[in-house]
Amino acid sequence: MLATMPDAAPEHEPPPDFTQTIDLVQRAQGGDREAVQQLFSRYYERVRRIVRLRLGRALRTKLDSNDILQEVFVEALKGLGRFQMVNKGSFINWLARMAEHRIRDEADRFGAAKRDSAREVPILAWEDTSGLDRGLTASGLAPPDGVERADEIRRLEDAIEQLPPEDRELVIWRVYADADWATVARETERASPDAARVAFSSTIKKLARLMGEG
Helix, strand or coil, rough: HHHHHHHHHHHHCCCCHHHHHHHHHHHHHHHHHHHCCCCCCCHHHHHHHHHHHHHHHHHHCCCCHHHHHHHHHHHHHHHHHHHCCCCCCCHHHHHHHHHHHHHHHHHHHHHHHHHHHHHHHCCCCCCCCCCCCCCCCCCCCCCCCHHHHHHHHHHHHHHCCCHHHHHHHHHHHHHHHHCCCCHHHHCCCCCCHHHHHCCCCCCCHHHHHHHHHC
């Protein structure tokens, strides 16, 4: 599995067809509600995984990944008219940036609320009522052996979460957001596409070791 990761989405999930995505974007921008639904449905699972990985275990006990996921798509719907499709990764890259910004905002808000709460009532402890987002939630993605595949996905996500943040971002942008190397370099602050490629190769080796230890 890991040998195919540099050029493919996780778990051998094929990337959405570029021509169909362009058609759906154009129809959605023209007000076609069915096209909007289809467009968001085909990217739902990828964005869900990006949100989960960006949150990590610690923040998932404090922020609801489903709430953030919904907010990302609401924001995308509002901004759809301004979106421009440049290449095959444009749409998922756009959604990935929204997820990154939304998580940062929510984390900052939670931190501020926690500080205020601590000043007012120091003995209060945070109670997690969100729960974890378990298993696959998008229909049509899990094969008949869905339980086994879900376990494999969980193992992969657990391994990715053990990576340093800078390595984790490489995986998120290249594998989950299907970004080209120039985009990966820019978003992860690497000096060049080649530098991003080399760093990613090293990260995949780390991930393989972590998976082997699991």
